Amino acid sequence: MQHSEVTIRDAAAGDIQTVIRLDEIHTGLAKPDYWREMFAAYVTAAHFGRFFLIAEAAGEVAGFIVGEIRTWEFGSPPCGWVFAVNVSPDCREGGIGSGLLDAICARFRDCGVGTVRTMISRNDPLNLAFFRSQGMTAGPYIELEKSVEPV
Amino acid sequence: MRLQKSTEFALYAVLELAADPGRQMSTADIAVRYGISAHHLAKVMRQLVRAGLIQSVRGVGGGYRFSGNVKRVTLWDIIELFEPEAPGDGEAGYDTPIARALYRVRAEIDDLARATMQSITLKSLLKFAPAETVEGLARTL
Numbered sequence: 487m488q489h490s491e492v493t494i495r496d497a498a499a500g501d502i503q504t505v506i507r508l509d510e511i512h513t514g515l516a517k518p519d520y521w522r523e524m525f526a527a528y529v530t531a532a533h534f535g536r537f538f539l540i541a542e543a544a545g546e547v548a549g550f551i552v553g554e555i556r557t558w559e560f561g562s563p564p565c566g567w568v569f570a571v572n573v574s575p576d577c578r579e580g581g582i583g584s585g586l587l588d589a590i591c592a593r594f595r596d597c598g599v600g601t602v603r604t605m606i607s608r609n610d611p612l613n614l615a616f617f618r619s620q621g622m623t624a625g626p627y628i629e630l631e632k633s634v635e636p637v
Numbered sequence: 638m639r640l641q642k643s644t645e646f647a648l649y650a651v652l653e654l655a656a657d658p659g660r661q662m663s664t665a666d667i668a669v670r671y672g673i674s675a676h677h678l679a680k681v682m683r684q685l686v687r688a689g690l691i692q693s694v695r696g697v698g699g700g701y702r703f704s705g706n707v708k709r710v711t712l713w714d715i716i717e718l719f720e721p722e723a724p725g726d727g728e729a730g731y732d733t734p735i736a737r738a739l740y741r742v743r744a745e746i747d748d749l750a751r752a753t754m755q756s757i758t759l760k761s762l763l764k765f766a767p768a769e770t771v772e773g774l775a776r777t778l
Contacts (some may be wrong), residue, residue, distance in 0.1 A: 615757070
């Protein structure tokens with residue numbers, strides 16, 4: 487579905503319930519406390535390099551994207567990080583996700599950053615395929631983990 | 638990730654046809670374009686037909702045409718038709734701790750490769766292919 491009138495704007499405090507609902511639809515988990523903290527850090531308080539953007543179609547919230555500039559993590563020069571993106575199931579395949587990513591990349595670029603990164607579960611083919619379709623490829627870092635449970 | 642010849646041929650054929658789903662190509666046309674064995678490719682094409690990714694077109698100017706969904710079919714959908722299952726506990730030495738540790742490393746690499754291939758749709762790959770292919774795709778989407 488193509489949406490001819492999509493606008494992308496900064497998130498406002500009043501968007502929180504819609505964001506919680508969209509996230510719950512996608513992940514199956516309601517995380518109101520998490521999103522309240524995110525709104526406090528990324529929406530109501532202004533910080534350089536932090537962006538929480540909303541896509542609106544026909545006056546309704548159709549999706550959102552959240553990211554920030556991270557500097558010198560593990561020696562990496564400043565780069566943009568996208569750590570949440572979500573488009574309402576009713577509005578998918580209409581270019582809204584691409585528009586959100588383009589918009590946040592433009593914000594990163596305006597801050598002097600030339601690279602954008604993200605991290606996706608290998609068991610999340612929907613988001614993996616989305617970022618691939620936007621030209622993102624494997625980067626120079628490998629994510630590692632180990633259990634810290636008592637043995 | 639090393640792919641078998643059949644897998645490589647299948648990827649070439651499906652991507653070539655998917656670049657312009659309205660176009661028909663013969664096995665010989667594809668074989669010449671990629672410099673590969675037409676005999677081997679013919680076997681691959683039959684398997685791709687059975688999988689529903691391409692269809693055979695009879696008559697003058699017949700050949701094959703893409704019949705999948707370019708936005709949904711991933712590289713892995715093609716690869717898994719031709720690649721054998723990952724090796725495992727049937728391998729020689731598997732009951733030793735070193736062999737099992739080595740197997741875990743190989744499984745880790747295989748998992749990453751599979752996730753990568755599953756994340757790339759035909760449309761995504763063709764989007765970043767050279768212009769001559771992308772033009773064909775653009776005409777049909």
